[in-house]
Every structure is written in structure tokens, then in C-alpha cells.
Amino acid sequence: MSEARETRIRVSEIFGPTIQGEGILIGLPTVFVRTGGCDYRCSWCDTLHAVDSDNRDQWQQMSVDEIWQKVTRLSGGRPLTVSLSGGNPAIQPLGPLIARGHDQGYSFALETQASIAKEWFAELDVLVLSPKPPSSGMVTDWDAFDDCLRQAGDRPQIALKIVVFDDRDYAYARDASTRYPRLSIYLQPGNHTPPPPDQDDAMIDIDGIMDRMRWLVDKVTNDGWFEARVLPQLHVLLWGNKRGV
Ligand SMILES: C[S@@+](CC[C@H](N)C(=O)[O-])C[C@H]1O[C@@H](n2cnc3c(N)ncnc32)[C@H](O)[C@@H]1O
Ligand SMILES: Nc1nc2[nH]cc(C(=O)O)c2c(=O)[nH]1
Ligand code: SF4
Numbered sequence: 115m116s117e118a119r120e121t122r123i124r125v126s127e128i129f130g131p132t133i134q135g136e137g138i139l140i141g142l143p144t145v146f147v148r149t150g151g152c153d154y155r156c157s158w159c160d161t162l163h164a165v166d167s168d169n170r171d172q173w174q175q176m177s178v179d180e181i182w183q184k185v186t187r188l189s190g191g192r193p194l195t196v197s198l199s200g201g202n203p204a205i206q207p208l209g210p211l212i213a214r215g216h217d218q219g220y221s222f223a224l225e226t227q228a229s230i231a232k233e234w235f236a237e238l239d240v241l242v243l244s245p246k247p248p249s250s251g252m253v254t255d256w257d258a259f260d261d262c263l264r265q266a267g268d269r270p271q272i273a274l275k276i277v278v279f280d281d282r283d284y285a286y287a288r289d290a291s292t293r294y295p296r297l298s299i300y301l302q303p304g305n306h307t308p309p310p311p312d313q314d315d316a317m318i319d320i321d322g323i324m325d326r327m328r329w330l331v332d333k334v335t336n337d338g339w340f341e342a343r344v345l346p347q348l349h350v351l352l353w354g355n356k357r358g359v
């Protein structure tokens with residue numbers, strides 16, 4: 115049996131097309147393939163339904179064919195960008211899925227915290243590395259981050275995206291950017307009212323997020339950090355904590 119036929123990928127949800135709400139591809143029509151399971155437990159994770167194994171019963175082991183059928187149905191067979199997110203999608207064997215999509219003219223972006231590197235990163239079109247700042251409660255393994263860069267090599271466009279809640283997070287983002295001056299950097303104000311895993315209509319404090327956004331803009335401009343881009347989560351502004359958009 116070919117690699118693609120044997121492969122099973124743990125999927126939490128597939129949805130779209132919507133617009134990419136974050137970072138380097140913001141505004142671009144995108145279909146999302148969200149995998150299930152994560153090696154991190156960020157204190158403020160907004161996607162717990164794809165992280166906590168309590169939600170395992172809602173995840174599905176899917177073949178490349180099954181995933182690809184759904185992606186092509188959602189996109190009407192017209193090539194677009196597929197965003198691979200999670201959870202940590204780097205846990206899953208996504209190489210054969212990327213190969214299938216490339217054959218048909220689709221592009222692939224991956225969102226990961228850069229804790230696990232895979233050789234198929236080299237096949238991506240865009241790699242978004244989102245190491246976690248102190249407020250997350252996680253500790254960054256910079257060796258693992260370097261492995262991700264090594265595995266990616268020259269093909270993918272690579273960007274840093276760092277969530278910022280407070281001054282410590284901001285200092286972390288500045289350090290990361292100093293460490294990797296060649297990576298474009300996107301700062302994203304944290305959503306301090308992320309939804310519980312089973313409640314995507316949970317209340318959201320957009321005013322509070324916008325206060326943090328203005329604070330971040332002031333920080334960047336006052337510091338003369340003119341390479342940083344500050345962007346909100348556009349889908350959160352449009353649809354709050356709603357899932358599948
Ligand atoms: C849900 S994660 C999934 C991919 C991968 N596990 C990661 O963290 O990069 C996708 C993006 O959402 C961001 N994110 C998660 N919770 C957030 C929150 N409460 N506010 C703002 N961004 C958040 C993450 O930092 C990451 O950049
Ligand atoms: N529209 C939209 N944009 C996104 N960018 C990153 C997302 C994610 O949860 O990984 C996401 C998402 O869930 N929806
Ligand atoms: S790494 Fe990403 S998916 Fe995993 S807990 Fe943190 S924000 Fe959530």
C-alpha cells in the first residue's frame with residue numbers, strides 16, 4: 115500500500131473557506147484542517163477542544179483521501195491555501211496530505227509552537243512558528259525551534275507569531291526577534307477570555323483585547339521597533355469565540 119493510503123491523521127475539525135485571521139496570511143481565503151492533540155497546555159489556549167484528550171471522542175482518525183475529499187468539496191475544487199493547525203499539527207504525519215494537495219495546485223501553511231520538527235516541514239509553502247511567551251506557563255525549547263528551521267530549509271516562507279499579554283511577554287518577543295533577525299515577526303494581542311472546550315458562544319471581551327492592541331502599538335512605536343507588525347485575531351473581532359470560522 116502507498117504511504118498516502120496507509121496514513122491516518124487525527125483530525126478535530128475541517129472548516130472553511132474562511133479568511134485567515136492571524137499573522138502573515140491575514141485576510142487570505144483559507145480552508146483549515148485542525149488536528150487533535152497537543153504536547154503543550156498553554157494557560158490561555160483558545161482551542162482546547164483540539165488539545166484536551168477529554169475531547170478525543172470528537173476527533174476522527176482520517177485517511178488522506180477522506181481529508182482531501184472534504185477540503186476539495188469545501189473549496190469547490192478551486193485551489194487555495196490550506197492552513198494546518200491544531201493542537202500541534204506537527205505531531206501528525208502530514209507529508210502525504212501536502213503532497214496530494216500540491217499535485218492539485220493547493221498551498222499549505224502550518225501553525226506550530228515549534229516544539230516538534232518534522233522532515234515534511236520542507237514541503238510547506240508557509241511555516242508559522244509561534245513559540246510561547248511566559249504568560250502561557252510553557253518554557254520554550256530553542257533547540258527544538260532551531261530544528262524546525264533546519265527541517266524547513268529554503269522552501270517555506272517562515273514567520274514568527276508571538277502572543278503578547280503583558281510586559282514579560284513583550285520582552286520575550288523582542289528577545290526572540292533579536293535571536294532570529296531574518297524572520298518577519300507578528301505580535302498578536304492575547305484573548306484573555308478564550309472559550310472553554312465545549313462552549314464556543316462563551317462571552318468575549320473585545321474592548322479588553324482592543325485595549326491590549328493599543329498598548330502593544332504604543333510599545334512598538336515608542337521603542338522604535340519598526341520591523342514588528344501588530345495584528346489582532348481578525349476572526350475573533352468578527353465572530354468572537356465561535357468555532358469553525
Ligand atoms: C490554537 S494555536 C494552534 C497551533 C499551535 N499549537 C500553536 O500554538 O502555534 C494557533 C495560534 O493561536 C494562538 N492563540 C492561542 N490561544 C490564544 C489566545 N488566547 N489569544 C491569542 N492567540 C491565541 C497561538 O499562540 C497560535 O499562534
Ligand atoms: N479564521 C481563522 N483564522 C485562524 N488563524 C489561526 C487559527 C487557528 O486556530 O489556528 C484560526 C482560526 O481558527 N480561524
Ligand atoms: S500550543 Fe497551541 S494548541 Fe497547544 S495549548 Fe498552546 S495554544 Fe493551544
Ligand SMILES: [Mg+2]
Binds near residue numbers: 160
Ligand atoms: Mg484559533
